Amino acid sequence: MFGKILIANRGEIACRIARTAQRMGVATVMVYSDADAAALHVRGAPQAIRLGASPAAASYLDGAKVIAAALASGAQAVHPGYGFLSENADFAQACAAAGLTFIGPSVDAIRMMGSKSAAKKLMASHAVPLVPGYYGEDQNPALLAAAAVDMGFPVLIKASAGGGGRGMRVVRAAAEFAPALASAQRESLSAFADARVLLEKYIERPRHIEVQIFGDQHGNLVHLFERDCSLQRRHQKVIEEAPALNLTPAQRATLYAAATAAGRAVNYVGAGTVEFVVAPDGAIYFIEMNTRLQVEHPVTEAITGLDLVEWQLRVAAGEPLPLAQSAIGQRGHAIEVRVYAEDPAQDFRPSVGQIVHARLPAASAQVRVETGVASGDSVSPWYDAMVAKLIVQAENRPSALRLMAHTLRETELAGVNSNLVYLRRIIEHPDYAAGDFTTHFAEEQKAQLLPTPGAPPNRVLLLAVAAVLRGRDQAAMTASPWALADSFRLNHTRCERLSFRHGEALINLTLHQHRSGPRVGLPDSSQVELRAVPAPDGRFQLDIGAQQIHARVVQRGELLEIFDAGERWVLGLIDPLQRTDEDEIATGSLLAPMPGAITAVLVAVGDVVRRGQPLLVLEAMKIEHTITAPCDGTVSELYFLQGQQVTQEGAELVRVAPAIPPPAAAV
Ligand code: ADP
Secondary structure, X not given: OOOEEEEOOOHHHHHHHHHHHHHOOOEEEEEEEHHHOOOHHHHOOOOEEEEEOOOXXXXXXXXXXXXXXXXXXXXXXXXXXXXXXXXXXXXXXXXXXXXXEEOOOOHHHHHHHHXXXXXXXXXXXXXOOEOOEEOOOOOOHHHHHHHHHHHOOOEEEEEOOOOOOOOOEEEOOHHHHHXXXXXXXXXXXXXXXXXXXXXXXXXXXXXXXXXXXXXOOOOOEEEEEEEEEEEEEOXXXXXXXXXXXXXXXXXXXXXXXXXXXXXXXXOXXXXXXXXXXXXXXXXXXXXXXXXXOOOOHHHHHHHHOOOHHHHHHHHHOOOOOOOOHHHOOOOOEEEEEEEEOEEHHHOOEEOOEEOOEEEOOOOOOOEEEEEOOOOOOEEOOOOOOEEEEEEEEEOOHHXXXXXHHHHHHOOEEEXXXXXXXXHHHHHOOHHHHOOOOOOOHHHHOHHHHOOOOOOOOHHHHHHHHHHHHHHHHHHHHHOOHHHHOXXXXXXXOOEEEEEEEEOOEEEXXXXXXXXXXXXXXXXXXXXXXXXXXXXXXXXEEEEEOOEEEEEEEEEEOOEEEEEEOOEEEEEEEEOOOOOOOHHHHHHOEEEOOOOXXXXXXXXXXXXXXXXXXXXXXXXXXXXEEEEEOOOOEEEEEEOOOOOOEEOOOOOEEEEEEEOOOOOOOXX
């Protein structure tokens, strides 16, 4: 076994690999980019080496730097994780040349399977069922168009070097073919530096089933059953489970036989995944093989009780597979969800910025949490926005679904948007629960999974008011008594108006101070007593009538994120007193309060503006922030255009040169 390995990855998978290695007594070395200098995978590491600047090409994708780091650290082997260099045959070869063991299959196997076309030709000669298609080298557009017509529409154009659903286009009629081909080639060239495509018959409403295989250097090869990864969005997996539903014993036998045949065809060593689509008529077709550990490997670990990273290390070190096929069993049902920092309401745009609060579920024998972030960490624009995976395991699928819904309700992320609520809606969807879903589910059920947000219920508004009052109390404790000069505190008989923004809507509430305590006038004209006390876990205990609720409010400036009953509400407090920051007035520079998108630029350089005049509108977490002139003056710099993303909190947006005050009159 190796004494030390280098983990050439980041985030949850780097942490996960290190855990197994350390359990086996194998020392680990992490690598990082500038953006990740303080990331979770680095913070806890006994040894970490800087690779370079933040772009992946300058760090995690730079094989020469990774190899130099491994040699400098005295590591004997490199674990590539998934993504980045994991399926890069040249990197695997360079590792070998440098005397390092690449923890993965042989260079030849990676090369062979790296091209979808080459893999298909190989599979065809080994009796693995293929989707009908064109896998040829000749990329003449006229020939491709003719092949598509021969196959019959719909046809799927795929990037030969593809991955992650990129470079893929569904074509439903001959007239659409040429533009779809051009756009698939463009995308493929920019993503994979390779414009070659293949064509496949597009199978309508299929399921995606894949088989985990494992081989060793002694000619042994086994399968570890299948995973169902049909729950996808734009051809990318969102939820995975094992075992797959609704497969007949004959279908299972076909899948396992085809997968192991695929592995044997390339003398496969290490962990690999053979992917298939299953058509509605039950026909099974090979689509590709991934020559690495998959994101979704934990569901296989859950049902088999095995540690696939341990197997990878043993096999790479030359040991035989720990178990024979007959000794590998499966039990119960496991489900994994991928938690992304993204905004489902904005077409799943990645949501960058600081995670100001992260509450992840407690791990147990049935709940596994794989994360690469903690409270206070940032989601950077440089890499994939997956921040965690939640995996549950139970004796059967209904129990696993119940547990996953509960686990998702227990998970909170504030400061960035996430797909947590979206995931829970899928898990709780009756068709998903009934096992009635295909790869088209997310698209077909969009309306139910992405409901237009309604008005926040009264309990959420009460929580918002409670948080505002808590904020004032905290300010009063730390600031001077003069900070208390608000109508609410000074005059107990007066009523105060509190306004919040929720998306486009404005919500006006009234706050009345009675002898018995505060009362809130709600939009439905009712008035209720506010009975909210901070609970020891940082949440609020809110009493409404006989009902007691526990919910969290995370407040950052004027932005309130309320986590209640598995839903997240974002409200913006409208401060009636315009803030004037002395520093800002002095320099006239205006900074982004948080990352977001510039939705409007209301002035041009050279414009003369008055203090308080709106200059820009920044939208973050569905709330618009209007950036106003801190003083009278002239707009001297504009750093962003309409539609641009501001990725850094505190980035300078616009600068106003203060007007020179007229000379004071002589006295
Ligand atoms: P990538 O490598 O980009 O992930 P894959 O070939 O693995 O691409 O396909 C990704 C997904 O696209 C599959 O999981 C499946 O949902 C869908 N898909 C692929 N091939 C077909 C096909 N021939 N017909 C229908 N859907 C397909």
